[in-house]
Amino acid sequence: MKKDLLKLLDLSPEDITLILDTADKLKAERKAGKKHDFPAGKSLAMIFAKNSTRTRVSFEVGMTHFDGHALFMSTADSQMKRGESISDTARTLSRYVDGIMIRTYEQEEVEELAKHATIPVINGLTDFAHPCQILADLMTIREHKGKLKGLKACWIGDGNNMANSLIVGCLKTGMDISVACPDGYKPDKKVLDFAATVTDCKFELTNDPKVAAKGADVVFTDVWASMGQEGEAKEREKAFAGYQVNDDIMALTNPGCMVQHCLPAHKGEEISEKVFEEHAQEIFDEAENRLHVQKGIIYLLMK
Ligand code: CP
Numbered sequence: 001m002k003k004d005l006l007k008l009l010d011l012s013p014e015d016i017t018l019i020l021d022t023a024d025k026l027k028a029e030r031k032a033g034k035k036h037d038f039p040a041g042k043s044l045a046m047i048f049a050k051n052s053t054r055t056r057v058s059f060e061v062g063m064t065h066f067d068g069h070a071l072f073m074s075t076a077d078s079q080m081k082r083g084e085s086i087s088d089t090a091r092t093l094s095r096y097v098d099g100i101m102i103r104t105y106e107q108e109e110v111e112e113l114a115k116h117a118t119i120p121v122i123n124g125l126t127d128f129a130h131p132c133q134i135l136a137d138l139m140t141i142r143e144h145k146g147k148l149k150g151l152k153a154c155w156i157g158d159g160n161n162m163a164n165s166l167i168v169g170c171l172k173t174g175m176d177i178s179v180a181c182p183d184g185y186k187p188d189k190k191v192l193d194f195a196a197t198v199t200d201c202k203f204e205l206t207n208d209p210k211v212a213a214k215g216a217d218v219v220f221t222d223v224w225a226s227m228g229q230e231g232e233a234k235e236r237e238k239a240f241a242g243y244q245v246n247d248d249i250m251a252l253t254n255p256g257c258m259v260q261h262c263l264p265a266h267k268g269e270e271i272s273e274k275v276f277e278e279h280a281q282e283i284f285d286e287a288e289n290r291l292h293v294q295k296g297i298i299y300l301l302m303k
Pocket residue numbers: 051052053054055056125133262263264
């Protein structure tokens with residue numbers, strides 16, 4: 001494993017398997033009431049430039065399970081807001097804490113933080129990627145289906161941070177993935193370039209949600225306007241009309257097809273209330289697994 005977890009493009013298939021196996025082990029230990037083998041007293045700084053429920057709570061609780069401490073830092077009330085550089089922030093925090101989790105806008109900010117920090121940096125979401133979420137999703141699919149290799153995932157909606165990370169996560173774990181996005185809302189070019197190099201599983205990009213859903217074992221979607229895009233919400237609602245995960249879409253999938261949503265969800269927009277509630281068990285297993293995957297990442301990077 002590298003020092004940091006910045007994006008799935010940086011991880012090998014073996015790294016991904018190691019994180020999932022570690023998360024499974026920590027989940028089993030926690031459920032059995034066993035103490036984890038992790039040194040007490042470590043600290044994780046959590047920098048947030050955007051809102052969060054799951055990421056914040058799961059990292060904070062994860063550090064508590066390791067007898068450590070997590071510090072919530074909003075960029076709005078830290079010196080970052082007043083212009084202190086990323087490099088000085090990285091070098092300062094490296095003297096106090098054992099790891100940094102950051103949620104922000106630009107992927108470059110996270111890369112810059114990691115470059116100047118002597119401690120591990122974990123990407124808790126940028127406009128480009130959401131690696132911790134996709135690792136939790138892969139963990140959930142593996143738990144429900146017993147495997148990843150050979151399954152088909154489908155993405156319906158915006159080619160956003162989630163889509164970018166999902167494409168890479170699937171193709172690195174032997175899953176086929178078919179992505180349906182409207183023109184103008186495609187995944188990032190770096191991700192499409194990576195997908196073009198993959199030969200042992202299938203990647204498909206289409207405008208047609210029905211094509212993407214055909215024969216899927218797991219269907220993914222996410223909000224049409226991500227954090228920072230609230231001003232485009234009306235225009236996006238028009239662009240994504242017809243991109244809802246609903247009964248018509250689910251009818252085209254394989255029997256036992258799962259639904260995953262990173263949450264928060266806008267029911268009635270990207271997903272119908274009925275499909276959401278029918279798959280709520282899987283969706284909240286996915287939310288729970290953020291905790292176990294994050295602990296796996298902390299264990300591997302910060303022990
Ligand atoms: N899925 C996810 O990252 O949730 P939060 O925005 O609540 O952290």
